[in-house]
Amino acid sequence: MKRDEYMDGAGLKTGPMEAQGWKRDEFASEFDRRIAWWRAARFGIFVHWGPYSMLGGMWKGKRVEANYAEHIQLRGKIPVAEYAEAAAGMKPDAFDAYEWVSLAKRAGAKYMIVTAKHHDGFAMYDSKVSDYSITRHAHFPSDPLKALAAACEAEGIRLGIYYSHAMDWHHPDSQGNTLDYPDNVGAWDLLEDWVDDDGKRTRFERYLQEKALPQVEELLTGYGPIGVMWFDCGHKISDEHAEWFRDRVRRLQPDCLINKRLRDERFADYGNPHDNQLRFRPVQPDWESIHTLNDSWGFRYDDDNWKSPDELIEQLLRVVSAGGNLVLNIGPMGSGAIDDTSRRLLETVGRFLEYSGEAIYGTEESPIGVPQWGWCTWKPDESALYLFVRDWPSDGRLILPGLASRVQYAQPVGGIGEHEHPRSLAFRQLGPWDVEIDVRSVRKHPYATVIKVKILGELKADPTPRFIAGMPNTFWAYDGRIEGGVHYDNGKRGHDGVTGWADPGAAVHWTFRSEEERPVRCRLMVTLSADAEQAGGRFEVSLDEQKVEATIEETGGDGSWGELETGPLTVSSRGLHHLEIRGLSLAGNSLMKLRKITLLPIEEGGKSHEAGV
Incomplete structure (x- = not known):
């Protein structure tokens, strides 16, 4: 995708960024220079650390119900004086800036974003603007942020700073704390509800001028x-x-990047989708996806819902292949120590990046879309595609779809000496748009096997999905075209599909191509979620002129995915095909939530290629 284009809400390329409200303060070349390091980095670390880390989700011996531990003051309805008294007791004697930065480097991160002030208003650095800080209020003898800046410089890690500019629950004129300051803007109040209220706006702007803006200048x-x-x-x-x-x-550090959450894309250098978003539809050419290792951003004692290394690495590949950066968060304990599980997870990601880094750092989004077997990145300077194979073809012959360029060689990444001549795997062109690579001799990596494909001449690629008869073919709802009022959910776990199916005639569509010489009969699996009221609703799936109907069964409710088998359907010929799922009737207020449709080719003898949920 060209840098003067970006994807709209339906995933379609639109015109120049300026015509869509994307405003720059300088020429594009200056912007490209400023953001070049960030585009090359592809992976960073977030750190959420503050007085909330010391509390760990507990207040006066009881668990505070909050998704994120850093929200304990708000969610626990803790008076500002009591929270401040607790914050004064923060003594992070185990804090070691070089240990933190060393872990980030071992993880393969190129930048680290550290919380200087979260919504609780407590400065985790030596602020001269406000005494409500770790050095003045908690009397910690040194400035943690100063130490982290020195460690990052020593280790070649870019330092980023998180600063909660809109909310400050300690300041009497800011937003969010209506427990102590009932006349202030509430935590969930909309901008249009108060921006014309002279009293609220005046108080809020006093906070901005007295604290937020001066602290940003300090930082x-x-x-x-x-x-x-x-x-x-x-x-x-x-x-x-x-x-x-x-x-x-811009005035104090012209090369410093600004993220979208300053206000919106008009004021930013890059975008941010939802937190912990498994599926996404980028609407800016440069964007960053942030994820926790478990559930909370700040440390919480009982948060044991850890993501697996496989999930983290898959998310890295999913984000980078779509042209984004991934940032993984750690929440150190109040003492400054990092728990062993976070350490192990990040080190596992780091070992994967030691092996695969050339296919991650400095790459761009996949020009061939998302292949059925995994992910892909593109490195223009080397004229190389990098293939991340996660689901192996049953016959050991990998189809690289959508590539019309000539291939010079294809080789596994890793195990090749620095001065060895690359030895290519056997490959052959399959028609004008596909290449077949013999991967039977390739040793499989436990997370993703990386194959480098060097091309000759100009890149000629097509992202249209290709059907492959030797494996399951998955069509994600988030990648489909929608009609009839349905919309993409927030993309998080249990919500990475299409929702809002209140019109029974709404539909999701996909287009794919097949190069199979013979018709391929497939089992059809629909992954959806439905509650008891939705059970009994009906839909149909069509593949070209074929149609099958199905009745929805309860799966356990919102976000609890289940599989419903219907069909079969046949991919009848070579060429483009249209796959569609459309509602027929509702049993409740909405039809279902749809996550994906999978076509499972049936092998001779009646077996099919299985797919996981």
Whole structure:
């Protein structure tokens, strides 16, 4: 995708960024220079650390019900004086800046974003603007952020700073804390509900001028070069307020990047989808996906819902192959120590990047779309495609779809000496748009096997999905075209599909191509979620002129995915095919949530290629 184009909400390429409201303060070449390091980095680390880390989700011996431990003051309805008293007791004696940065480097991260001030208003650095800080309020003898800046510089890691500019639950004029300051803007109040209220706006702007803007100036003048100023909750401030922050960043550190959550894309260098979003539809050419290792961002004692190394690595590949950066979060304990599970998970990702880094760093999004067997990246400077094979073809012959360029060689990444001549795997062209690679001799990596494909001449690629008869073929709802009022869910776990199916005639569509010489009969699996009220609704799946109907069964409710088998259907010939799922009738207020459709080719003898949920 060209840098002057981006994807709209339906995943379609649109025109110049300026015509879509994407405003730059300088020429595109200057922007490209500023963001070049970030585009090459592809992987970073987030750190959420503050007084909430010491509490760990507990207040006065009881668990506070909050998805994120850093929200304990708000969710636990803790008076500001009591929270401040607890914060004064923060003594992070186990904090070691070089240990943190060393872990980030072992994980393969190229930048680290550290919370300087979260919504609780507590500065995790030596602020001269406010005494509510770790050095002045908690009397910690040194500045943690200063130590982290020095460690990052020593280890070649870019330092980014998180700063909650819109909310501050300690300041009497900010947003969010209506427990202590009932006349203030509430944590969930919309901007349009208060921006014309002279009293609320005046108080909020006093907070911005007294604390937020001066602290941002401190951070941009006292800690060396800052790679990113990472703001949050920008939907709660006005365009004018956003300009105040953007102008200070540009004036004090012109090369510092600004994320979308300052306000929106008009004021930012790159975008941020939802947190922990498994599926996404990028609407900016440069974007970053942030994920927790378990559930909470800040440390929480009882949060044992850890993601597996396989899930983390798959998310890395999913994001990078779509042209984004992945940032994984760690939540150190209040003492400053990092728990063993976080350490092990990040080190596992790091070992994978030691093996596969050339296929991640400095790459661009896949020009061939998302193949059925895994993911792909493109490195223009080397004229190389990198294939991440996760689901292996049953016959050991990998089809590289959508490539019309000539191939010079294809070789596994890893195990080749620095001065050895690359020895190519056997390959052959299959028609004008596909290449077949013999991978029977390739040793499989436990997370993804990487194959480098060097091409000759100009890249000629087509992202249209290709049906492959030797494996399951999955069509994700998030990648489909929608009609009839349905919409893409937030993309998080249990919500990475299409929802809002209130019109029984709504539909999701996909187009794919097949190069199979003979018709291929397939089992049809529909992955959906439905509650008891939705059970009994009906839909049909069509493949070209074929149609099959099915009745929905309860799966356990919202976000609990289940599989419903219907069909079979036949991919009848070579060429383009149209796959569609359309509602027929509702049993409740909505039909279902749809995650994906899978076509499972039936082998001779009646067996089929299985697919996991």
